[in-house]
Amino acid sequence: MKLAWLLAWRNLMGAGLRTFLNVLVLSFAFVMILWMEGVMVGWDQQSKEDMRAWSIGAGQYWHPAYDAYDVLSLTDAHAVIPKETVRSGLVPVLATQASLFPQGRMMPVRLNGIPSQQSLLKLPTAALDTTMDAIPALMGTSMASKVHLNRGDRVLVQWRDRNGTFDAMEIELVDVFQTTVPAVDAGQVWIDLSVLQELMMLPNEATWLTMGEATVDSERMAPFVWKPFSELTRDIDAMIETKSSGQAVFYVVLLLLAMLAIFDTQVLSIFRRQKEIGTYVALGYTRREVVWLFTVEGSMHAVLAALLAAVYGIPLLWWQSVVGFTIPMDTEGFGMAIAPTLYPVYSLGLVVTTFVLVLITTGLVSYWPSRRIAKMNPTDALRGKIQ
Numbered sequence: 001m002k003l004a005w006l007l008a009w010r011n012l013m014g015a016g017l018r019t020f021l022n023v024l025v026l027s028f029a030f031v032m033i034l035w036m037e038g039v040m041v042g043w044d045q046q047s048k049e050d051m052r053a054w055s056i057g058a059g060q061y062w063h064p065a066y067d068a069y070d071v072l073s074l075t076d077a078h079a080v081i082p083k084e085t086v087r088s089g090l091v092p093v094l095a096t097q098a099s100l101f102p103q104g105r106m107m108p109v110r111l112n113g114i115p116s117q118q119s120l121l122k123l124p125t126a127a128l129d130t131t132m133d134a135i136p137a138l139m140g141t142s143m144a145s146k147v148h149l150n151r152g153d154r155v156l157v158q159w160r161d162r163n164g165t166f167d168a169m170e171i172e173l174v175d176v177f178q179t180t181v182p183a184v185d186a187g188q189v190w191i192d193l194s195v196l197q198e199l200m201m202l203p204n205e206a207t208w209l210t211m212g213e214a215t216v217d218s219e220r221m222a223p224f225v226w227k228p229f230s231e232l233t234r235d236i237d238a239m240i241e242t243k244s245s246g247q248a249v250f251y252v253v254l255l256l257l258a259m260l261a262i263f264d265t266q267v268l269s270i271f272r273r274q275k276e277i278g279t280y281v282a283l284g285y286t287r288r289e290v291v292w293l294f295t296v297e298g299s300m301h302a303v304l305a306a307l308l309a310a311v312y313g314i315p316l317l318w319w320q321s322v323v324g325f326t327i328p329m330d331t332e333g334f335g336m337a338i339a340p341t342l343y344p345v346y347s348l349g350l351v352v353t354t355f356v357l358v359l360i361t362t363g364l365v366s367y368w369p370s371r372r373i374a375k376m377n378p379t380d381a382l383r384g385k386i387q
Contacts, residue, residue: 019301022261026305026358029254031313033354036247038317038344039325040240045345047180047236048229053122054181056232061090061209061216061224068183071097071110078205084220085209091118092206094196098159100189102147109143109189111159113196120212123184127175128192135195137171140185141178149173157189161201169199255358258305259365266298266369291367298366302359320344 013019052058066077074096081092091114098111114121116128128136134154139147149155151173158168171191179185197203209224218226230237285293324341 018265019304022258022265022301023304023308025261026258026301026362027309027313029251029258030305030309030354030358031316032254033251033358034309034313034346034351035317035320035344036250037244037350037354038321038346039342040244040247041347041350042321042343042345044236044240046342048233050180051183051233051236052229054179055121055183055210056229057091057120057210058213059211059229060227060232061211061218061221062227063207064223064225066207071108074110074207077207078202079223081204081206081209082221082224084216088211088216089120090209090211090216091115091120092193092209094193094200094202094205095207096159096196096200098157098189100147101156101158102149107147109157109187111157111196112188112190113193114190115194116192120210121184122177122179123190124175124177125190125192128190130174132172134170134172135191136174138175138177138190139173140188141176142182142185143188144173144176151176159199161199163201167199255361259361262298262301262362263365263369266294266366294369295363295367299359299363301366302355302362305358306355317344317346321346 063077063079065073067073078094084090085092094113096111098109100107100109114123114125114128116125118125124138127138130136135157137157139149144150147155154170154172156168157171158166160166171189184190193206197205209221321344324343326341
């Protein structure tokens with residue numbers, strides 16, 4: 001075993017430039033796979049942390065009639081807030097469909113009521129705790145840009161109360177916040193919960209309740225239904241899985257290019273070293289041991305590629321994790337939390353898994369042409385002929 005590694009090392013070093021080019025291409029594939037997977041992991045972590053901080057906390061309790069994708073469900077999606085909410089620190093939110101009238105236009109929005117004194121979510125709700133002749137309101141930068149409103153501007157908003165009666169009043173934009181979470185920005189207007197409850201004639205009622213890290217007995221939260229963090233981030237998981245599947249094609253192309261070079265090198269090596277192979281057999285090597293020697297020789301390309309990748313890959317990947325990768329497009333239309341700049345995240349498990357994948361693939365490609373040695377005639381091999 002040790003002799004096979006020593007011979008393989010000597011042969012690789014003797015190949016010179018050919019070995020270096022193969023190792024360089026394979027190291028490039030190794031670094032690219034790590035970088036792209038790191039971007040996916042970073043995207044997943046950033047998106048979920050942003051959603052936790054801005055929208056869903058550690059999970060939510062929804063009214064059974066509430067459907068996040070159906071604004072018509074808001075009409076009946078409200079119930080009295082359980083007493084358990086006060087003690088456990090849950091943040092209640094009441095939501096209703098409304099219409100905004102900026103510059104004489106009508107725009108459908110969702111009017112959300114949230115306690116101005118809450119500190120669980122990053123929404124700057126403290127700005128809502130003010131007294132004026134209009135309703136203090138918050139908007140995200142994307143929403144404010146669409147309706148062409150700035151801080152201090154006023155606009156008319158119309159809603160329907162619990163009896164179906166239309167009413168309208170001016171809101172004043174007291175703050176504009178910047179977030180990567182569309183669920184709290186796109187088409188959303190935020191006002192104080194007590195104000196919306198009064199306008200809707202729904203005292204002490206909410207549509208959903210956002211929970212922090214504390215646990216709550218779900219039976220005491222009836223009729224609200226528990227929605228765990230994993231369920232609320234299911235769209236992110238589906239998107240990441242789809243993107244990872246698409247990237248797998250790119251990984252295969254990279255590996256095929258590198259493996260093709262190694263395959264050609266092995267075929268050429270076996271053709272040019274026929275007498276050497278015959279000598280090994282004549283010295284007592286079994287055919288299996290000779291095949292193993294050539295397989296090890298090809299597989300060592302992966303080891304050398306990993307070492308070369310570490311030389312230029314570690315500083316490159318570290319630099320990327322610090323400065324991030326800026327997405328060259330508007331991420332607003334994605335419909336989920338995506339930061340304009342993604343910061344790749346690399347783990348030891350990711351590095352080891354990628355190395356093992358490259359090593360196994362290289363070993364298989366090296367073994368494939370080496371099988372021909374097992375069918376040779378030692379006498380013909382010594383004369384430089386392999387049938």
